[in-house]
Amino acid sequence: MKTRITFLIRDLGFAGAQRQLVALASGLDRSVFDVTVISFYGGPLADELRSNGVQCITIGKKGRWDMLGFLWHILKALRASQPDILHTYLNESNLLGALLKPFLQRTKLVWGLRDSQTDAALFGWLGKLVFSLAKRLSRVPDSLIANSQSGADYYISQGYPAARITVIPNGIDVQRFQSDSSKRATLRAEWGIPEDAFLFGLIGRISPMKDQLTALRALTKLPAHVHLLVMGTGDEGYLAEIKALATDRVHFSAPRSDMPTVYGALDALLNSSAFGEGFSNVIGEAMACGLHCVGTQVGDTAMLIGETGSTAPPNNPEALAQAMHQVLAGNPHDPRARIESQFTIPCMIRATAAALTRKSIAIYTTGLGSGGAEMMLTQILSKLDRTKFRPHVISLTDGGKYVETLRSLNIPVHSLGMNAGVPSLRSFLKLRSLAKEIRPVLNIGWMYHGNLVACLAGGAPVIWNVRQSLYDLKLEKRGSAMVIKALAWLSWIPRRIIYNSKISSQQHEGIGYRRDRTQLTANGFDPERFKPDPDARTSVRSELGLPPDAILIGRFGRNAAMKDYPTLLAAAELLPDLHFIIAGTDTDQIQSPKSKIQNLHALGERHDLPRLTAALDIAVSSSAFGEGFPNVIAEAMCCAVPVVATDIGDSAWVIGDCGRLVPPRDPQALANAIRATLADPDRHLQSAAARQRIVDTFSLNAAVQGFESALHHSPDIPIPSSLIPKSPCAA
Numbered sequence: 001m002k003t004r005i006t007f008l009i010r011d012l013g014f015a016g017a018q019r020q021l022v023a024l025a026s027g028l029d030r031s032v033f034d035v036t037v038i039s040f041y042g043g044p045l046a047d048e049l050r051s052n053g054v055q056c057i058t059i060g061k062k063g064r065w066d067m068l069g070f071l072w073h074i075l076k077a078l079r080a081s082q083p084d085i086l087h088t089y090l091n092e093s094n095l096l097g098a099l100l101k102p103f104l105q106r107t108k109l110v111w112g113l114r115d116s117q118t119d120a121a122l123f124g125w126l127g128k129l130v131f132s133l134a135k136r137l138s139r140v141p142d143s144l145i146a147n148s149q150s151g152a153d154y155y156i157s158q159g160y161p162a163a164r165i166t167v168i169p170n171g172i173d174v175q176r177f178q179s180d181s182s183k184r185a186t187l188r189a190e191w192g193i194p195e196d197a198f199l200f201g202l203i204g205r206i207s208p209m210k211d212q213l214t215a216l217r218a219l220t221k222l223p224a225h226v227h228l229l230v231m232g233t234g235d236e237g238y239l240a241e242i243k244a245l246a247t248d249r250v251h252f253s254a255p256r257s258d259m260p261t262v263y264g265a266l267d268a269l270l271n272s273s274a275f276g277e278g279f280s281n282v283i284g285e286a287m288a289c290g291l292h293c294v295g296t297q298v299g300d301t302a303m304l305i306g307e308t309g310s311t312a313p314p315n316n317p318e319a320l321a322q323a324m325h326q327v328l329a330g331n332p333h334d335p336r337a338r339i340e341s342q343f344t345i346p347c348m349i350r351a352t353a354a355a356l357t358r359k360s361i362a363i364y365t366t367g368l369g370s371g372g373a374e375m376m377l378t379q380i381l382s383k384l385d386r387t388k389f390r391p392h393v394i395s396l397t398d399g400g401k402y403v404e405t406l407r408s409l410n411i412p413v414h415s416l417g418m419n420a421g422v423p424s425l426r427s428f429l430k431l432r433s434l435a436k437e438i439r440p441v442l443n444i445g446w447m448y449h450g451n452l453v454a455c456l457a458g459g460a461p462v463i464w465n466v467r468q469s470l471y472d473l474k475l476e477k478r479g480s481a482m483v484i485k486a487l488a489w490l491s492w493i494p495r496r497i498i499y500n501s502k503i504s505s506q507q508h509e510g511i512g513y514r515r516d517r518t519q520l521t522a523n524g525f526d527p528e529r530f531k532p533d534p535d536a537r538t539s540v541r542s543e544l545g546l547p548p549d550a551i552l553i554g555r556f557g558r559n560a561a562m563k564d565y566p567t568l569l570a571a572a573e574l575l576p577d578l579h580f581i582i583a584g585t586d587t588d589q590i591q592s593p594k595s596k597i598q599n600l601h602a603l604g605e606r607h608d609l610p611r612l613t614a615a616l617d618i619a620v621s622s623s624a625f626g627e628g629f630p631n632v633i634a635e636a637m638c639c640a641v642p643v644v645a646t647d648i649g650d651s652a653w654v655i656g657d658c659g660r661l662v663p664p665r666d667p668q669a670l671a672n673a674i675r676a677t678l679a680d681p682d683r684h685l686q687s688a689a690a691r692q693r694i695v696d697t698f699s700l701n702a703a704v705q706g707f708e709s710a711l712h713h714s715p716d717i718p719i720p721s722s723l724i725p726k727s728p729c730a731a
Contacts, residue, residue, distance in 0.1 A: 002034040003357060006083035008074075008093045012043030012056075014257075016281040017114040019045070020147070020170050020348070021089055026052035027349040036081040038074065040092075055081075075103060083107050085356050087145075090114055091134050098137035109141040110356060113165075116150035116278040116299040135159055142439060145355055148278035148300040163392060163412055163437045166355045169300070170279045171348030172339050177288035179336075181264040188265055191251045197227040198328060200294070201266040203282050204273075206234030206242070211274035211296075216245045217317035218272070222324060224249070229266065231255060263289035268327045271295040274314045280304065284343055287335035294323045304343070308335040354387035361711060362440035362457065363393050364450040367420075368400030368413070370585050370605055371558060372631035373467035376500070376523050376703070377446050378402045382409055383704040389711055392438050394431070396449055401605075416453075428456070435459055442711060445494075448483045455493050463710050464494040464517075468628040469649040470507040475562070475625050488512035496710045501628035501650040519710060522650075523629045524703025527695050530638035533614035540615035544581070544601050551578045553674060554616040555632075556609060559586035562626035564646075570667035571622070572600060575674060583612060614639040618677055621645035624664045630654065634698055637690035642683055644673045654698070658690035 007025055012018050022045050025035050035054050039046065042058035049056040057077050061070045078086070078100065086104060088097035089112040097109050138144070138160040146152040149167050156162045188195055200219075204210045212230055219228050230242065231253040243252070256262055263269070269286035270293075271277070277299030284304060286293055293309040295301035302311045310326040312319035363381075368374050381391050391411055395403075396418045406413050414434055416427040435443075435457040444463045445451030451464040464487070473481045491497065491514040498519045499505040509515045541550055553575075557563045565582065569590070572580045581601040582590060588604030606612060613619065619636030620643075621627070627649035634654055636643050643659035645651040652661055660677055662669040677683060 003032060003085065004034045004036075004081060004083045005085040005087060005356065006036045006038060006078065006081045007087050007089065008038050008097060009089040010039065010092050011041040012037075012039045012045040012049070014044065016170070017089055017112070018043070019281070020114075021112075022048055022052075023171060023173065023345050024349055024352055025049060025054050027345060028353060032353070036083070038077050038081075040070070057081075075100065078104065078107075085110060087356065088112060088141075091130050094141070095130055095134045095137065098134075098140040101140050108143070108356075111138075111141040111144040113144055113146040113151050113155055113160075114278060115276055116148050116154050139437070143355065143360075145352065146278070149303070150299040151278040161437045163414070163434070164360075164439070166390070168348060168351045168355060169304075169343055170281055170284065171345035172281070172284040172288045172343050173345050174288050174336070174340055177260055177263070177285045179264060179290040180260040183258075183261045184265045187261065191229060191253055191265075193227050193229070193251055194225075197225055197249075198267045199227050199229060199265070200268050200270040200324065201229045201231065201262070201286070201291075202270045202272065203229075203231045203262075203286075204271070205232050206230075206239045208235070208238060209273060209276040211272045211315065212238075212242050213245060214274070214296075214315055214317050214320060215270055215272035216242065216250060218320040218324060219249060220247070221318065221321035222328075226324070226328070227251065228270070229253060231262070259285060260289060263291055266291060268309075268324075269293040270324065271301060272314075272320060273298045273301075277301060284339060288339045290334075290336050292327050292331050292335055294320070294327050296320065305335075306333070306338055307331075308333040308338050350387075355390075358386065358388050358390050359441040360390045360392060360438050361442045361444060362435065362438050362454075362460070363391055363444045363446055364453040364457065365393060365395050365446040366449040367397045368393070368395050368402040368406070369558075370401040372523075372629075373447055374400065374402050375631065376467070378405055379524070379526070379700060380704055380707050381406065381411055383700060385708060389708075392434075392440065394434055394453075396427070396453060401607075431457055444711075448480060448487060451487055451494070452483055452490075455490055462494045464491075464497045466497060466499050466504055466508060466513075466628070468626050469501055469504045470511070471625045471648075473511075485511075491517065498707070498710060499628070502653060503649050504628040519706070521703060521706030521710075522698055523631055523634065524698055524700035525631075525634050525638050525694055526700045527638055527691070530610050530613060530635045532640045532691070533611065536611045536614040540581075540612060544579070546579060551617050551678065552615060553578055553580045553618050553620060554582070554612065554636075555580070555620045555622060556583045556612070557587075557621075557623075557632055558584040559590055562623055564622045564624035564665065565590050567624065567646075567665055567667050567670060568620060568622040569600070571620075571670040571674070574667065574671040575599075578674070581612070581616075583609070609635070610639070613641060616641045618642050618644055618674055620670070620674070621648075621651065622664075622670060623648045627651065633659075634694050638694045640687040640691040642677050642680075642687055643690065644670065644677055646670075655690075656693055658686055658693055 007021055025037050028035055037049055038057045040059050040061040046056045059073045085108045086097055087110045088094045094111040101109050135158050144165045146165055146167050147170050152165045152167050202215050227249045229251050263286050269291045271280055271283055273296050279300050283293050293305050295305055295311050296314040297311050298314050310323040312323040393406055394414045396416050398415045398417055403413050416430050418427045440460050443454040443457045443460045445454035446465045447467050454462050488511050494517055496519050497517040498521050500523050505518050541548055555568050579599045583603040583606045585605045588602045590602050613636050619641045621630050621633050623646055629650050633643050633645050646664040647661045648664055660673040662673045
């Protein structure tokens with residue numbers, strides 16, 4: 001069944017927002033979308049829409065105060081098109097969409113934000129009123145699409161909900177806008193410009209927002225062969241000021257429809273806007289025609305131009321003249337290539353189609369520190385199909401190693417600001433506020449406290465993720481033990497309980513977690529990130545001041561009771577001829593109780609674990625309890641490093657026959673296994689087999705697919721039997 005989408009806009013004239021709407025409506029996949037465009041007043045672009053097979057309805061509003069009849073006809077048109085999605089463009093249409101929302105309960109409302117700083121003040125009291133009302137109703141739409149990051153930032157500063165805003169730059173028609181100098185001489189003669197002049201074009205409406213006066217002042221600081229073409233119409237009073245300042249090197253032209261030939265007559269494009277610029281279509285079009293551009297640092301101009309031109313602060317003729325000088329001196333970068341790679345109409349259409357149909361999901365995690373569970377969440381979200389889902393990560397605590405990584409992936413990260421293990425009324429109120437702002441279709445818990453908060457958030461079905469094994473509640477902190485017990489009572493709430501470990505699913509089901517909710521999805525690993533690296537062996541030993549042939553044993557993980565560093569230290573004392581490195585949060589504080597270990601290198605938290613892991617001769621996991629799926633084991637195997645591990649969690653499943661297992665809390669057994677591994681003549685063959693086991697059985701893609709299967713699944717349909725283990729040990 002097709003998704004019915006209706007666009008609503010004031011008019012269909014030749015302005016930038018209208019052209020973008022026409023390109024989008026015409027280009028959406030008709031096998032997926034049934035498209036209708038409704039405009040208040042119509043306009044010349046309506047014919048283009050109809051010629052492209054888009055249903056186009058003109059209401060025929062009779063004037064500013066034609067309200068009751070107009071609203072009746074709008075509602076009638078919307079009921080006829082029965083949209084699943086109503087996408088409004090610009091403030092007037094956005095406001096109307098919000099007012100109509102009560103009559104369209106099953107319709108998703110999407111606002112289009114098309115500027116970076118409203119100039120409503122220039123349009124009198126009515127413009128101010130519309131903007132003010134839109135601000136107050138900005139939490140009505142289900143989502144908002146801005147065509148520039150600066151626009152998104154501006155509207156967020158005005159109180160618009162940041163969690164619902166997606167930035168999608170405009171698309172440039174690279175088929176229409178190509179270099180065309182066929183009329184260069186003709187146009188220059190028409191404008192009275194010498195053929196050998198270097199001509200900057202200043203194209204746009206005549207307005208203080210575009211600040212043509214600064215451009216004219218900058219021109220006076222440039223050589224005599226540099227000329228300026230001012231093309232546009234607008235404020236007559238402001239135009240008179242411009243003409244009063246103009247010299248014989250400034251030329252004026254009315255707007256033209258044959259813009260590719262206009263760009264072909266120019267040598268470069270100039271944009272001198274003082275404010276209000278979001279995504280400049282003129283700059284994008286000129287770049288597609290191969291022109292280098294100079295622009296003021298307003299809106300997304302600097303991002304759009306990149307290295308292909310130059311920019312200057314607004315309202316600064318001296319700086320603008322210097323930027324123009326840089327273009328006069330030449331630039332090796334190809335402007336058209338930049339547009340073709342990032343800012344085409346197909347790029348814009350694909351991104352918008354995804355934004356219109358994808359679903360927001362909220363992922364509640366205990367924290368975003370350096371643990372394996374946090375790392376796996378980050379890796380899964382990095383590979384998640386974000387054409388279908390828009391993840392929001394809500395961390396109970398502030399900060400953490402993976403916050404910036406997630407934000408660099410354009411995944412919003414929010415914090416409830418809780419102290420570890422200490423809930424508060426303030427954090428609960430913030431939780432409910434975020435849930436209302438995000439409007440997720442799923443609340444997903446990650447680790448115990450995150451699972452509990454996912455239930456408290458309300459408003460959407462729940463999925464839990466359990467990321468550790470559970471040998472004895474007495475080994476857990478008191479608060480964590482209480483949460484674990486509470487979750488057993490609440491386990492009827494989640495539609496799925498995803499475990500990353502077979503042992504973990506058995507143990508939790510044993511204390512009352514609902515077995516009919518179980519889904520087993522093992523952790524996954526990227527073999528291109530963790531891989532053998534001969535150079536790492538040399539560089540790490542050099543960093544530690546060790547000879548190249550030193551035997552290096554590594555244990556990575558945070559300094560916590562479950563990781564059982566005392567057992568590792570005791571084993572190291574039994575192996576004084578070997579070198580041990582430990583890395584992870586607070587590991588630099590670890591010391592031998594007897595201070596006998598001279599071969600221990602405590603590195604603390606590190607961000608180069610793939611390199612450190614690849615440098616090892618043996619990787620060790622000494623955990624005493626709590627491990628579900630031990631990431632450090634799989635990461636070492638992926639690097640073709642032999643593994644010795646305690647038989648905790650699913651270590652045996654991960655290792656298979658590619659390593660050695662020992663009982664927990666047994667230093668002698670751990671030391672013996674390390675010696676036996678080093679003496680094994682088949683160690684290197686076993687290492688290669690270990691890497692292949694991870695590639696074949698525990699890939700990151702498989703983990704992502706398992707996670708996505710839970711997200712795609714309708715909460716009203718029973719869990720497929722194939723995803724429920726048939727016995728406690730079945731995968």
